[in-house]
Amino acid sequence: MLEVKGLAVDYYTEEGIVHALQGVSLEVRPGETLSLVGESGSGKSTLALAVLGLLPRRARVSGSIIFRGQNLLSLSEEEMRKLRGDRITVVFQEPLTALNPVFTVGRFLKDVYLTHKGGSEREAEERALEMLRKVKVPAPEKVLNSYPHELSGGMRQRVLIAASLINEPDLVIMDEPTSALDVSVQAQIIRLIYELKEQVKASFIFITHNLGVAASVGDRIAVMYAGKVMEVASKGELFSNPLHPYTKGLLASVPRVSGGEVKPIPGTVPDLRNPPPGCRFHPRCPYRFEPCDKEVPELKEVEKGHWVACYLWR
Amino acid sequence: MESRLVRRALRNRNVKVGGLIVLAFALIGILAPFISPYDPTKGELRDSLLPPSPEHPFGTDQLGRDILSRVIWGARTSLIVATASVLLAVVAGVVVGGLSAYLGGWVDELITRVIDIMLAFPDILLALFVAAVVGPGLENVILAVALYNFPQFVRIMRGSALQVKEMEYVEAARAIGESSFNVFFRYLMPNALAPVIIHATLRTAASILTAAGLSFLGLGVQPPTPEWGQMMSDARTYLVTAPHVWVFPGVALFVTVLGFNLFGDGLNDVLNPKVEV
Ligand SMILES: Nc1ncnc2c1ncn2[C@@H]1O[C@H](COP(=O)(O)OP(=O)(O)O)[C@@H](O)[C@H]1O
Ligand code: SF4
Numbered sequence: 001m002l003e004v005k006g007l008a009v010d011y012y013t014e015e016g017i018v019h020a021l022q023g024v025s026l027e028v029r030p031g032e033t034l035s036l037v038g039e040s041g042s043g044k045s046t047l048a049l050a051v052l053g054l055l056p057r058r059a060r061v062s063g064s065i066i067f068r069g070q071n072l073l074s075l076s077e078e079e080m081r082k083l084r085g086d087r088i089t090v091v092f093q094e095p096l097t098a099l100n101p102v103f104t105v106g107r108f109l110k111d112v113y114l115t116h117k118g119g120s121e122r123e124a125e126e127r128a129l130e131m132l133r134k135v136k137v138p139a140p141e142k143v144l145n146s147y148p149h150e151l152s153g154g155m156r157q158r159v160l161i162a163a164s165l166i167n168e169p170d171l172v173i174m175d176e177p178t179s180a181l182d183v184s185v186q187a188q189i190i191r192l193i194y195e196l197k198e199q200v201k202a203s204f205i206f207i208t209h210n211l212g213v214a215a216s217v218g219d220r221i222a223v224m225y226a227g228k229v230m231e232v233a234s235k236g237e238l239f240s241n242p243l244h245p246y247t248k249g250l251l252a253s254v255p256r257v258s259g260g261e262v263k264p265i266p267g268t269v270p271d272l273r274n275p276p277p278g279c280r281f282h283p284r285c286p287y288r289f290e291p292c293d294k295e296v297p298e299l300k301e302v303e304k305g306h307w308v309a310c311y312l313w314r
Numbered sequence: 315m316e317s318r319l320v321r322r323a324l325r326n327r328n329v330k331v332g333g334l335i336v337l338a339f340a341l342i343g344i345l346a347p348f349i350s351p352y353d354p355t356k357g358e359l360r361d362s363l364l365p366p367s368p369e370h371p372f373g374t375d376q377l378g379r380d381i382l383s384r385v386i387w388g389a390r391t392s393l394i395v396a397t398a399s400v401l402l403a404v405v406a407g408v409v410v411g412g413l414s415a416y417l418g419g420w421v422d423e424l425i426t427r428v429i430d431i432m433l434a435f436p437d438i439l440l441a442l443f444v445a446a447v448v449g450p451g452l453e454n455v456i457l458a459v460a461l462y463n464f465p466q467f468v469r470i471m472r473g474s475a476l477q478v479k480e481m482e483y484v485e486a487a488r489a490i491g492e493s494s495f496n497v498f499f500r501y502l503m504p505n506a507l508a509p510v511i512i513h514a515t516l517r518t519a520a521s522i523l524t525a526a527g528l529s530f531l532g533l534g535v536q537p538p539t540p541e542w543g544q545m546m547s548d549a550r551t552y553l554v555t556a557p558h559v560w561v562f563p564g565v566a567l568f569v570t571v572l573g574f575n576l577f578g579d580g581l582n583d584v585l586n587p588k589v590e591v
């Protein structure tokens with residue numbers, strides 16, 4: 001479905017070159033949900049934008065992103081435009097500002113449909129209504145004629161989710177879709193996403209900085225740190241058998257219902273303009289040993305379906 | 315939300331007073347053919363320089379033409395020049411300023427440089443220069459005044475569009491596969507327009523004044539078209555002996571410009587935009 005291989009992204013800024021992603025390899029299988037988890041600044045959004053072909057001009061990209069047999073990085077802007085919003089869709093973090101204030105919800109949804117599918121206004125309107133019902137918007141006929149400022153954040157995010165599914169895409173990327181919402185609304189939206197992903201054929205990449213949320217939505221989890229994928233495994237495997245020192249640290253820092261101490265990982269996230277050589281986690285790693293600051297450890301399948309980028313597991 | 319804004323605007327004294335003056339000015343300009351008592355271009359020489367009387371409330375000018383009628387028709391001329399020149403400048407400014415912000419890179423740099431140079435000229439000098447090059451006449455005055463307004467609208471639109479460009483819905487538009495054309499015209503432009511519209515009302519006042527100034531200097535609207543600046547210019551010889559010839563167009567000009575300025579300032583206070591020139 002989607003196969004990312006050796007993806008590197010550098011942002012050329014006035015303050016220097018930010019090595020946001022380095023040698024990232026990932027696979028998303030048909031119909032599955034891959035949760036991408038990592039602290040803020042670990043490169044999750046950069047990865048999402050790379051897949052969508054929406055990186056800013058100052059970004060340099062290398063590697064390959066194979067989607068349904070073609071390398072997205074070698075497509076033209078026009079070819080990418082046709083995929084975006086149709087085969088690959090996205091829901092961003094900020095529902096409050098993600099909708100054009102001058103359009104009604106109906107106009108927006110119909111445009112997403114008509115841009116790619118063509119057809120009549122009537123068809124588009126029916127489809128828009130159907131989608132609003134699917135995302136459980138109350139009084140969908142009324143919402144169709146509402147302007148974004150008349151809707152709450154949660155309602156707007158439902159509209160954006162409806163837009164991401166209206167064209168029956170193959171891949172839906174959700175980049176922290178609940179992070180900007182109130183806690184009570186977050187839970188509702190996560191439940192909705194969980195239900196929807198069971199109903200539709202699409203694969204999902206679900207991005208979050210919260211391990212608990214990643215586990216509740218994802219089939220598999222990829223852990224990112226400082227622009228690298230550190231560990232990938234099914235969620236059961238990852239929680240019961242974390243192998244990467246960073247994943248272990250993350251799990252130890254999550255507050256448990258059963259009590260127990262919360263232990264944050266000592267140290268800070270590195271400056272990606274000047275990332276640590278070798279393993280990017282080595283300055284904070286309690287297990288680091290002699291090869292760690294020399295060569296970059298690559299992702300290796302240590303057990304069936306369980307991948308780790310760490311010299312402890314060779 | 316919009317109705318609350320309108321109510322707040324109507325409670326603002328500047329908006330109310332300015333708005334009434336602007337409305338009166340526009341109505342007089344539009345209705346000139348129906349409310350003007352005489353033909354503004356015809357007069358009897360033997361009636362020249364008559365003081366105000368019941369027959370000619372504002373008196374007559376050196377050619378015996380009714381000054382009230384000429385003031386009324388002058389409103390029409392000012393209305394045409396101001397609306398056309400501001401509209402022209404707004405349309406061009408919105409497209410150029412919007413593209414400058416949208417495209418960025420060297421296009422933006424080039425446009426910004428050129429606009430900086432244009433803005434370095436004192437306001438009326440640019441209009442004077444253009445008027446001197448293209449010659450007098452109604453269309454040329456419109457062109458000259460439009461050109462003098464143009465760089466300001468480019469700058470305001472660029473600033474506003476740069477802010478809108480960072481809005482997530484612009485990126486979201488690209489994420490749903492909208493073409494660049496649509497992103498620009500349906501997402502960026504309509505959302506960046508508010509400060510441009512406020513500035514347009516302020517520039518209307520300045521444009522009326524500039525057009526009158528050009529005509530006063532003989533570079534603007536040509537006789538016999540009635541125009542306030544030119545009427546005042548014609549009255550220079552009779553400054554003391556027949557002051558009514560310049561006083562009435564002068565007062566009309568003053569009140570109109572004041573009205574637009576009050577209205578624009580009031581709107582500005584109500585909407586309180588962040589963009590300044
Ligand atoms: N447009 C950009 N220009 C320069 N640097 C950027 C840009 N976007 C992100 N970065 C940098 O790239 C790194 C990864 O950012 P991001 O992908 O947004 O992480 P995440 O989504 O995991 O929080 C960060 O160090 C961030 O500062
Ligand atoms: S490679 Fe070395 S430094 Fe990196 S996580 Fe493994 S043990 Fe720690």
Ligand SMILES: [Mg+2]
Pocket residue numbers: 044045046175176
């Ligand atoms: Mg992010």
